Amino acid sequence: MKSIYFFVAFALCMMTGCKSDEKNAEEEKKRIFQIEKIDENTGLQQMQVSQIQQEITCNGKKYQFSVLREPAKDLPQVKSDMGLFLDNRITVKILRENGSKLFEKVFTKKDFAEYLTEEYLSHSVLEGLVFDDVNTSEKNVLTLVASVSYPMTDLYTPFSIVVSETGKMTLSLYEDKIEYTPLEENIENATGMN
Helix, strand or coil: CHHHHHHHHHHHHHHHHHHHHHHHHHHHHHHHCCEEEECCCCCEEEECCEEEEEEEEECCEEEEEEEEEEEECCCCCEEECCEEECEEEEEEEEEECCCCEEEEEEECHHHHHHHCCHHHHHCCEEEEEEECHHHHHHHCCEEEEEEEECCCCCCEEEEEEEECCCCCEEEEECCCHHHHCCCHHHHHHHHCCC
């Protein structure tokens, strides 16, 4: 009888341990993909608010660069195999050394729509935007990199945003796009579309 009791207790511990491992794996995945909140009623997920402020240099001139990514409740929600997500809005500001504004813009994924299919747009979010120090140094022009991605996956399309010394912006697919853009079959698998 004791051996049956021990076996049942052992089995319960194992099941609890497995559930704990699954919960830890899910928590780790949320951390990696910067998921801050999941609505218990709707399952709607949102990424963390993210703010970057740094001093950057281009052609010997210093600038103050700031990026604010925020979940945007007023934008259409994004549905994928990974669940339901809020899209993001990203505000970029670049100030000259004297404090005057060189560039300011609020980005949504619609700013990149001419480079993406409607299918891709409907299942993706504007994930992030950062300063591209390497291309800025090599090309002597302020360069930023943005990504539009399928939430909670590594499928994304990167974009290059160049800001001139007069504050004019040009946007294009990132030079190394071929290495990063998901293949059509991967897009179909990520969205559950066939």
